[in-house]
Structures are given as C-alpha cells and as structure tokens.
Amino acid sequence: KAGVTQTPRYLIKTRGQQVTLSCSPISGHRSVSWYQQTPGQGLQFLFEYFSETQRNKGNFPGRFSGRQFSNSRSEMNVSTLELGDSALYLCASSLAGTSNEKLFFGSGTQLSVL
Amino acid sequence: DQQVKQNSPSLSVQEGRISILNCDYTNSMFDYFLWYKKYPAEGPTFLISISSIKDKNEDGRFTVFLNKSAKHLSLHIVPSQPGDSAVYFCAASASGTASKLTFGTGTRLQVTL
Numbered sequence: 001k002a003g004v005t006q007t008p009r010y011l012i013k014t015r016g017q018q019v020t021l022s023c024s025p026i027s028g029h030r031s032v033s034w035y036q037q038t039p040g041q042g043l044q045f046l047f048e049y050f051s052e053t054q055r056n057k058g059n060f061p062g063r064f065s066g067r068q069f070s071n072s073r074s075e076m077n078v079s080t081l082e083l084g085d086s087a088l089y090l091c092a093s094s095l096a097g098t099s100n101e102k103l104f105f106g107s108g109t110q111l112s113v114l
Numbered sequence: 115d116q117q118v119k120q121n122s123p124s125l126s127v128q129e130g131r132i133s134i135l136n137c138d139y140t141n142s143m144f145d146y147f148l149w150y151k152k153y154p155a156e157g158p159t160f161l162i163s164i165s166s167i168k169d170k171n172e173d174g175r176f177t178v179f180l181n182k183s184a185k186h187l188s189l190h191i192v193p194s195q196p197g198d199s200a201v202y203f204c205a206a207s208a209s210g211t212a213s214k215l216t217f218g219t220g221t222r223l224q225v226t227l
Contacts, residue, residue, distance in 0.1 A: 094213055110155060
C-alpha cells in the first residue's frame with residue numbers, strides 16, 4: 001500500500017510569489033491535514049480537510065489556504081510568500097480524522113523563500 | 115503557549131541501555147497521545163500511541179506510560195539501538211480532532227556504541 005505522497009520534494013521561490021503544494025493520501029484515507037515545520041516553531045497544524053471541506057484550522061494567516069478533491073487528494077496554497085514561510089510542509093492522512101486515529105505523514109515539501 | 119512540552123532537547127544513551135523520553139502537557143482536553151520519530155527532511159513516522167483511558171501501552175521495545183494526574187507521559191525504549199538515533203516528538207489530540215495534533219518541540223536521541 002503506497003504511503004502519503006507529496007510533490008514537489010523541493011521548491012525555491014522568491015518573496016511575493018505564490019506556491020501550490022500537492023498531497024496524495026493513503027488509499028482509503030479521507031482526512032488530510034497539513035503541518036508546517038520550522039526550526040523556531042516546531043511542527044504546527046495548518047488545517048485539515050475531510051470530504052472536500054475544511055474541518056479544522058490552525059492559527060495561520062489567510063495567505064495559507066487549501067482544498068481537497070473528490071479523490072481525497074489535497075493541495076495547499078501560499079500566496080504573497082514571505083521569507084518566514086521557508087519551512088518543511090508536511091501532509092498527513094488518516095481514515096476519518098476522528099478520535100484515536102494515528103496520522104501517517106508524507107516526506108514533506110521543503111520550501112525555500114529567497 | 116506551549117501546550118505540549120519536551121524539556122530535554124537532547125539525550126545520549128549507550129547501546130543496549132534504556133532510553134527514557136519525557137513529555138508534559140497542560141491541556142486537560144487532550145485524550146490521545148502519540149510518539150513520532152523523525153529524521154531530517156523527512157516526515158514523522160508513527161511509533162506508539164496511548165489513549166487517556168490507559169496508563170501503559172507496549173509495542174516491542176517501545177512502551178509509553180501516561181500519568182494523567184501529573185499530565186505527563188514518557189516513552190521507554192529497551193534496549194536502545196543505534197538505529198533509534200533520531201528526533202522524537204510527543205503529540206497530543208483532543209476527542210474528535212485526531213488530525214489536529216499538538217506537537218512538542220522534540221528530543222534528539224543519540225544512541226552510542
């Protein structure tokens with residue numbers, strides 16, 4: 001069974017640009033969540049999608065958005081990039097994202113903003 | 115505020131000995147706790163979890179203990195192996211929101227020969 005797949009693996013952008021990251025969850029998993037990892041802040045929850053609807057949201061500005069498609073694949077978009085957006089962006093999937101489920105993470109997309 | 119804390123940024127243990135990694139939390143709503151292992155530039159890998167209705171869970175060399183009154187959990191690795199060297203994250207979630215994990219800052223474990 002294939003794991004969580006994230007593309008691209010690495011990205012370099014400049015300030016002010018926008019970026020789209022992609023995530024394919026494990027087959028059968030309907031909940032997809034996104035996390036940002038930075039050296040200073042650690043792993044922080046961005047948002048979660050289930051059945052094409054955003055179900056939970058973390059404390060990030062509106063420049064960070066996402067969506068989920070009918071096949072559960074998800075994309076995350078960051079607009080007007082800032083230097084501080086440089087981070088490892090991780091996608092995780094689970095069956096339904098409800099109680100007592102473990103999340104399976106992808107390898108992440110390393111974003112560098114210059 | 116840091117709702118999940120791992121106060122030891124690093125730990126060094128000899129091969130074959132026990133590794134004990136600690137985690138404290140402040141949010142009483144957390145009822146499910148997980149430990150993840152992570153290598154640089156990779157996603158976290160699930161190790162073991164525990165529900166708040168239990169105080170211990172074992173899986174091979176890994177055991178997690180939960181002390182709800184102290185809001186404290188620990189991960190024991192016995193015996194420690196060089197391949198266990200990685201960063202370990204403690205994470206917690208509240209009922210109904212398993213996908214919204216709150217992570218600790220991690221403990222880097224080094225298992226020496």
